[in-house]
Amino acid sequence: MEFSCLGCPPSLNKAGKGPHFAAVNQNNEIIVTDFHNHSVKVFSPEGEFLLKFGSNGEGNGQFNAPTGVAVDVNGNIIVADWGNSRIQVFDSSGSFLSYINTSADPLYGPQGLALTSDGHVVVADSGNHCFKVYRYLQ
Numbered sequence: 001m002e003f004s005c006l007g008c009p010p011s012l013n014k015a016g017k018g019p020h021f022a023a024v025n026q027n028n029e030i031i032v033t034d035f036h037n038h039s040v041k042v043f044s045p046e047g048e049f050l051l052k053f054g055s056n057g058e059g060n061g062q063f064n065a066p067t068g069v070a071v072d073v074n075g076n077i078i079v080a081d082w083g084n085s086r087i088q089v090f091d092s093s094g095s096f097l098s099y100i101n102t103s104a105d106p107l108y109g110p111q112g113l114a115l116t117s118d119g120h121v122v123v124a125d126s127g128n129h130c131f132k133v134y135r136y137l138q
Contacts, residue, residue, distance in 0.1 A: 018034050018035035018036030018037055019032045019033065019034055019035070020033050020035045020067050020068075021033045021067055021069045021080075021111075021112060022069065023069045023070050023071050025075055025077075025092065026071070027075075029042055029050065030042070030043045030044075030045070030047075031043075031069050031071065032069070033066040033067055033068070033069050033079060033080075034066070035065045035067065035082070038055055038056035038057075038062070038063040038064065038065060039052050039053065039054040039055065039066070040052070040063075040066060040069065040077065040079055040090075051093070051094055052094075053090065053093075053094025054066065054094075060096045061088070061090070061094075061095075061096035062084075063079070063081050063083070063084065064081060064082065064083025065081075065082045065083040066079050066080065066082065067081075067082045067110065067112070068080035068110065068111050068112040068123070068124070069113070070113050070114055070115050070121070072136070076089055076090065076091055076092065076097065077089070077090045077092065077094070078100070078113060078115070080110040080111060080112070080113050080123060082110060082111065082126075083109075085109060085110065085127070086100075086107065087099065087102065087107070087110060087113065087121065087134070088100075100136055101134065101135075102134055105134075107123060107127070107132065108125060108128050109127030110123045110125055110126070111123075111124045111126045112124040115136065119136055119137065120134060120135055121133070121134050
């Protein structure tokens with residue numbers, strides 16, 4: 001099955017331009033990072049567009065080429081912000097909640113990420129050629 005942004009408002013029809021990573025939440029909704037459009041898009045299990053959040057920039061809730069994405073047990077969406085070298089956390093409706101503190105071991109071009117069962121986030125740090133593990137307080 002292939003999903004596109006059919007049925008999206010005209011401003012969102014670029015959903016297929018830069019999808020990089022995907023995750024699925026507890027409702028089987030599909031969360032996709034859109035690298036070139038600096039946003040995250042959420043689709044129903046059937047591929048119907050539900051919502052978009054994010055824009056290009058450096059502020060809270062903004063992205064510079066988002067990559068990896070994961071969903072925690074509370075439905076919060078964790079996004080690797082490649083160009084801003086940070087990890088942001090959003091609620092299920094796309095509202096910015098916080099950052100994951102990476103100051104002790106900074107990221108450079110984070111990509112894929114995953115959550116562990118004991119409250120950590122594992123991040124593929126492409127610029128530093130390694131993976132890193134940070135405490136994630138849910």
